[in-house]
Amino acid sequence: MALKITVIGTGYLGATHAAAMAELGFEVLGLDVVPEKIEMLQRGEVPMYEPGLEELLRKHVAGIEGASGRLRFTMDFAEAGAFGDVHFVCVNTPQKHGEYACDMTYVDSAFASLAPHVRSGALVVGKSTVPVGSADRLARLLPDGVELAWNPEFLREGLAVNDTLHPDRIVVGVRSERAEKLLREVYATPVAEGSPFVVTDFPTAELVKTSANSFLATKISFINAMAEVCEAADGDVVKLAEALGYDDRIGKKFLRAGIGFGGGCLPKDIRAFMARAGELGADQALTFLREVDSINMRRRGHMVELAREAVGGGSFLGKRVAVLGAAFKPDSDDVRDSPALNVAGQIHLQGGQVTVYDPKGMANARRLFPTLGYADSAEEAVRGADVVLHLTEWREFRELDVDALGEVVGRRVILDGRNALDPVVWRAAGWTYRAMGRPGA
Structure with a gap:
């Protein structure tokens, strides 16, 4: 008999995982405690922008014409407990207010709510990023x-559907051959693909995600530290990164200097990792992550400077500043x-009089920063601006008509906070182009 799968928590991770499990052929029941979220998902809509996810949902959600019907949603833990053979817990683990540590409230609540209803013989699978030691307690x-x-x-983010259906690795922490066997059955298709x-x-399973994120954060902050040195020495961090990237021990990925990393994972995960290491008495092992975090945050202040x-080196008062980008990365809101x-x-x-434009993140940005100005296009955002800041590397921004933009901007000055634009193209159109860690001319 085919396994039946539940997904507890239908946010970014859970909605993607539920849709992918249905695509792999399983009967899936997604559960959330937020009615509005469940209502959206039942219509085949997602509360976030993720390329390909809405199409995948609509392919499988029960009640949608032409769908497979393999994916349903509920708010009832009793229904989920009776339904599932394998329960994936996919709830959020944010950073605690005022602390570095991870907030386990949602994970603990999910386990407490599911436990009274789960059937004997079922397997509960944690997917949330948690401090090491949490699984043993849970x-x-x-x-x-x-x-x-x-x-x-x-x-x-931006590649979540492909990453779920065709993962670059599947890591499972288990205590029995039966648990391993069940998870091999769940992931039989991607395993067969290689x-x-x-x-x-x-x-070890708990440590893999935080270790991976810490390594990536370190690599990003390393090249940003090199950008600071390049600015002091009049070097070019882009050429430096290119030369480093040819060393296959280092690789070229995550070596683009700029204003640093953000989002809901890397910053809070490395901080939670430091906090947990301190609790375990291994805080000295991760003291380098404090500098990684410090370098990252310093880049933001450097872009402001x-x-x-x-705009003249004095005050922002009366100056118009255009910001291209609001999402922490492209292909995401x-x-x-x-x-x-x-x-x-x-x-x-x-x-400063700041006007922001982002292809997908405008609604979320307005909710978070309602006092900023917003525009419906890049051209509208830069109109009359004294300086333009490129801060999220959307493809749309790389393909802008720099001549047309130059006709409406106040001053043709662009600061490339992602080192993603072509300085030759911008300078040829009469723009003053400057990027972090690169010579000014």
Whole structure:
């Protein structure tokens, strides 16, 4: 008999996982405690922008014409418990207010609500990013006859559907052959396609995601530190990164200097990792992550200073500043801890008249920073601006008509906070182009 799968929590991770499990042929029941979210998903709509996700949902949600009907949604834990053979817990683990540590409230609540209803013989699988040691504690909350496994997620926003259906690795922390067998059955299709299947204990599985994010954050902050040195030495960090990238021990990915990383994962995950290491008495092992975090946050302030220099070096008062980008990365509408909005907000607080444009993140940006100005196009955003800041590397911004933009801007000055634009093209059109870690001319 085919396995039946539930997905507890239908946010970014859960909605993607539920749709992907249906695509792999399973009967899936998604559960959330937010009525508005469930209503949207039942219509085949998603509360966030993620390329391909809405189309995948509409392919499988029951009640939609032409859909497979393999995917349904509920708010009832009793229904979920009776339905599922394998329960994936996909709820959020934000950073605690005023602390570095991870807030486990949603995970604990999900386990507490599911435990009384889960059937004997079922497997509960954690996918949330949690502090190491959490799985061992959570396993004790489940009734006899119900096992726990840990299966961290490695989704990249903007590529989440492909990352779920064709993962670059599948990591499972298990305590029995039966749990491993069930997860091999769940992931049989991607494993058959060649996705590595790594079997570990609980602590190792929990550590993989935070370790991976810490490594990526370190690589990004390293090249940004080199950008600071390049500015002091009049070097070119883009050429430096190119030369480094040819070393296959280093690789070229994540070596683009700019205003740093943001979003709902890397910043809070490295901080939670530091906090947990301290609790375990291993805080010295991760002291380097404090500098990684510091370098990252410093880049935002540096962009504000570059913008101040560009408008005359004094005050932002009376100056018009255009910001291209609001999402923390392209192909997403996620503005959590967005470097672009952080820079825009700092300039606004210092008296600048800031206008923001982003292809997908406008609604979320308005909710988070309602006092900023917003425009419906890049051209409208830069109209009359004293300086233009490119802060999210959308393809749309790389393909802008620089001549047309030059006709409406106040001054042809562009600061490339992502080192993603072609300086030759912009300078040929009469723009003053400057990027972090690169010579000014």
